[in-house]
Amino acid sequence: MQRDYLSLSREELLAEKESLQKKYEEYKAMSLSLNMTRGIPCREQVDLSEDMLHVIDSGDKCISGKTDIRNYGMLDGIPEMKQIFADLLHTLPENVICGGNSSLNMMYDTIARAMIFGTAPGFTPWGKQKEIKFLCPVPGYDRHFAITEIFGIQMIPIDTTDSGPDMDQVREYVENDPTVKGIWCVPKYSNPSGIVYSNDTVRAFAALKPAAKDFRIFWDNAYAVHDLYDEVKVLDIFAECRKRGVENRVYEFASTSKISYPGSGVACLVADDEDILWAKKLIAFQTIGPDKINQKRHAAFFKDANGIIEHMKKHAEILRPKFEAVVDTLEAELGDLGICQFTKPRGGYFISFDLLVGSARHALNLTHDAGVSMTPAGSTFPYHNDPYDRNIRIAPTFPSVADLKTAATLFSICVRLAAVERLLGLN
């Protein structure tokens, strides 16, 4: 049992600093080179899909119904893949558009379409409206924020609670400000907090009465089936909307990037009938269709939604020890010190770590100088601006368990060092 740093005297802090400095130099001397910046599957995970590479090995397997999928067509994807996503996401195939390899690309394109053509026929394009805003629950996903920023959409940070975005704040903005057009949501195992939206949160989203008629929820279900332990269920937002007579409010996104191959997976957009119709109408100008052979590979390899669920258990076997190695190390090294809080997610790809206010950047600089790269401070906030300089995203999926233990121990030393220096008024 270690003592709470906030109860230490100045002398004790100085002694602790000296001891930490020594440990830190030892790590530095190890010339580590570890990368924990992004949520990247590890080699063992991509190996799980090995058989997908040759499951479609001849032209006669490239048939969907009566269609030769090696040729042009099928704007919204092959029926088999639409069915799999529909089953996974509890919707109908006709509400699914299977796209290319990147759900991020589908999100970007969905915003681009809203900016240029509007969210529905007859609506003023977002880009032609004077000012538009997105709500951004924080900490959140830097690539979401980057898209909104590049399109010149003003971002408003929203606090996150253990059960999802602070819905009082969300309601206040959405129901009173007609320039608020969207909100970024990662409903299951949020990036980076790992929190899961409660039933009340989902219901509150469905019950919103937006001031803007062209308001949309961007429901990035990136970790829909990425459980580390038991299956966790999030209430179906579309069903909750329907119960309240609400339609065309949600764009849901998902992909197999972290199921099969990052970069060679299949992404999808799910929406209500009119939203899907409008999206298809516009996508028809952009492309003749997605890579259907790759969709067929996925459909043939996984067979059905249950095949994906089973496959994800193998991912969990690989990832669970990694998350636990990091959490246990942080627990052991930092648990009693009163200088940090961190999440112990039951799925997803990240651990969210909060330090003493004003020390995230410094702690990460120390970590980086000792050879361990982590997501830059501020990345989890709009405009890279963490107002408290406190949040760090930890991505434990790529390195080995041994490397993770080393990295987490080093990181703990850096966090302690930054905290001691902060408490001593040195930074």
Added chain:
Amino acid sequence: MQRDYLSLSREELLAEKESLQKKYEEYKAMSLSLNMTRGIPCREQVDLSEDMLHVIDSGDKCISGKTDIRNYGMLDGIPEMKQIFADLLHTLPENVICGGNSSLNMMYDTIARAMIFGTAPGFTPWGKQKEIKFLCPVPGYDRHFAITEIFGIQMIPIDTTDSGPDMDQVREYVENDPTVKGIWCVPKYSNPSGIVYSNDTVRAFAALKPAAKDFRIFWDNAYAVHDLYDEVKVLDIFAECRKRGVENRVYEFASTSKISYPGSGVACLVADDEDILWAKKLIAFQTIGPDKINQKRHAAFFKDANGIIEHMKKHAEILRPKFEAVVDTLEAELGDLGICQFTKPRGGYFISFDLLVGSARHALNLTHDAGVSMTPAGSTFPYHNDPYDRNIRIAPTFPSVADLKTAATLFSICVRLAAVERLLGLN
């Protein structure tokens, strides 16, 4: 030898009409169902790439340099595929961005970026300028025109000569009107005319002095290696520009859609350094990277640019008899009648067919009613508006030679019937 329709008397025309009507009814009774609407490779063509389906059949083949391409990254594609496109298109790999499966998508995205963010840093986005225009050499590709139309870009038709767009018209617009921002070009085997830009035409493009600083040539090199007979060379537009000190004027597009698989090929954008840098900077917001495994399949199957050239000879073997069947039939049925002109392309995917003014729509309706679908009249013009109702695009790649002969004979009867009725003042 048949007699020129324009020399026939009214009586002779009436007799001809009756005889044609009879032949037409015979074809109608055959209940044909043939589709020649789009430029679609046939089954034998896609079969040529059979081995590509299993050339990358294990994870250890998914390596590019030291990178495991099954994972995230490589925004602009794998080096091997960039090299192949660079060699085919006579540029450097660093000037190539390999994207997803669709060059149309890359064109759409390039215009979308120009609309939203401008063609270069500091330039006013096209979408924020009062009025913008594109020059559209006609007849041209309907999907090009559809993209410009959906973005609200005004389209100006430009006449096409045997050596490319009428460069006097092009120069007049580009050099005097600063709202002219772009021009669609298919330099080799134009869609649908099949014409090839002459050296003078390419040089004239390079020598343009655009009134708009953000003018760009959209050089859709869709049929760069799609020769039916000997290799035909088009002068390198980038080299011609460089000779004149002109940079960042051209976006070139190409893809393997009609080399490997339509829908599962690899597309690319080629541009000068600054244009590529700007595109990559913006694409980084849209995606983490393209499907690199599919690029690797292509690189492994074709090996190098020469592998593609050799592969295209097999396509030519399949397509040559098809083009010749149509051309020979049209020649025999219509050659001496003085009622039409058509191209005899040495590559590409189409034959362009011009009828008596005001009879294309009618001829196609007749053809359609007898069970042969062809590209709708007007499709080859901006806003589907063929001012002379004269041009028809023939797509002879998909049907069998036997079916093509039947379809071309029927089509000839319809063309003759429409001409006779036109000459009789009946339509």
